Amino acid sequence: LVSPDTNGNGIPDECENGVNVVVNEILADPPGANPGDSQGDANGDGIRDQSQDEFVEIVNNTANPVDISGWTLADSVAVRHTFPSGTVLASQCGVVVFGGGTPSGQFGGMVVQVASTGQLSLNNDGDTVTLRDASNLYVNIVSYGSNGGNDQSLTRNPDLGPLPLVLHTTASPGVLFSPGRKVNLTNFGGCSTLPDTDNDGIPDVTDNCPFVANPSQADCDMDGIGNACDNDPDANNNGVPDTCEVTPNPSLRLNEIRTDEPSSDCDEYIEIKGNPGVSLNNLSVVVLGDGTSGQGSGVVERVFNLSGVIPADGHYLIASPVFTLSGSVDLVTGNVSCTNGGLGLENNDNLTVLLVSNFTGSIGQDLDTDDLDGTGGDGTLNITPWLHVADAVSIVKTPNPQTSSGNEWNYATSLGGNDVGPDGTFAPGHVYRCEPAGMWTVGAFDPFGVDAADTPGTVNNINPCAQPCQGDIAPQPNGNGVVNIDDLTQVILQWGNPGGTADIDNDGIVNINDLTIIILHWGACP
Helix, strand or coil: CCCCCCCCCCCCHHHECCCCEEEEEEECCCCCCCCCCHHHCCCCCCCCCCCCCCEEEEEECCCCCEECCCCEEECCCCEEEECCCCCEECCCCEEEEECCCCCCCCHHHCEEEECCCCCCCCCCCCEEEEEECCCCCEEEEEEECHHHHCCCCEECCCCCCCCCCEEHHHHCCCCCCCCCECCCCCECCCCCCCCCCCCCCCCCCCCCCCCCCCCCCCCCCCCCCCHHHCCCCCCCCCCCCHHHCCCCCCCCEEEEEECCCCCCCCCCEEEEECCCCCECCCEEEEEEECCCCCCCCCEEEEEEECCCECCCCCEEEEECCCCCCCCCCCEECCCCCCCCCCCCCCCCCCEEEEEEECCCCCCCCECCCCECCCCCECCCCCCCCCCEEEEEEEECCCCCCCCCCCCCCCCCHHHCCEEECCECCECCCEEEECCCCCCEEECCCCCCCCCCCCCCCCCCCCHHHHCCCCCCCCCCCCCCCEECHHHHHHHHHCCCCCCCCCCCCCCCCCCHHHHHHHHHCCEECC
16 A cells, blocks of 8 residues: 655655645855854854854745644754744744844844754755654655855745755845845745834834944943934044943953863853952953954954953853853853854964953954955054953964964054963963963963863962973972973972972862873973
């Protein structure tokens, strides 16, 4: 007995729900590579993320509303999203499911959700997306191949038309994706959106500056009028109302940063130190790097806007939801997976981290617009979209001056800050200020290694900063530039002591961990 297959798709009719709800568009490969690559920010949250900006667009191509509560969306491996109760698709409208993030915008008036499992996990080189109803019957199955990895979405052409999917630029030249809208960027017939005069993605009814585009909705004085159109006095004409201008408290400084580690970079973090109770309002941490390929140096890659005050312990910690090290996180932000690093900080490259007040720039903005010998910039920022620089540190792989194409400049010293690194031939994965003097030093690459010095959210270690290199403890106070038998002797003589000069890892006892550090660092200090 052969089961009927009316539509000839290879699936027996009894295994299918015949409702005409279709997968219309898939983005497996968001354009760009870095968090600041705005052309890949499909979910509109200001950050390009390989996982979070993936999406699947589903359209109800029937004449009646369809309740898809309890339906599931899967790739070729597992179910990635279960539609929550109350998810109803209007006729000729639909839903966009993003991999994660905080979607911002109207998306053509469609329902917008993020994957209930935290990711869609769409493969760039080919995958199968399956939509099933609450009874596990097939609704729609769409497969694609290696064309999924072309820095753009795949779409039906025309919308709601037959398979296979095609590159979005084939259907609409110059347009890389269109979540919630047709390929020509118009709404589907059953969807409606609120008026948005300035086309910044914020409906006029809620836009605090409806006639001037300001997608960030920045309103520093909280008067309900966005900075972009606020008429408050601005004596220096810097775009920041005088009442909002901030001079950072002199106690504030960048104190500890981790940008890299073995395997996935779940534990990226930035720590700020200051007097307890000092305000952080209208301050930002800004990360400069090379941005999109070809932009050169001085490009804004990440921005972390601060608020509140320095906690009672004097340390303010910025980390992501996937952070696993000890320490109380004060600003939880960044990625919900480790794929692109917790905070999305670039690895093994020159980076400059700034603590500034009244930042008015944007992610992806090039602040060093000059070009010198193909290196991208001349080491001087042409644009400084902030009022004051409270602190700056460059994490250095290649010291200035930059004479080879592709090397980025370090800007901290030109802004009154410090350079730290390189770590051999690499950019340091961890840098921190020694307590209490405050000089920067290079930490261990592995935050879980025996020589790790990570102290996120608490006072930084003292001992690892007291010598030219870890393990160089004799003679006191600053060693002699080499880890040798003299240092080994001190560990043996102080074995079991509660601290002391031989307690190299500062864990309160001289033991095998300190001996291991001696062995690992044996020889001349770098």
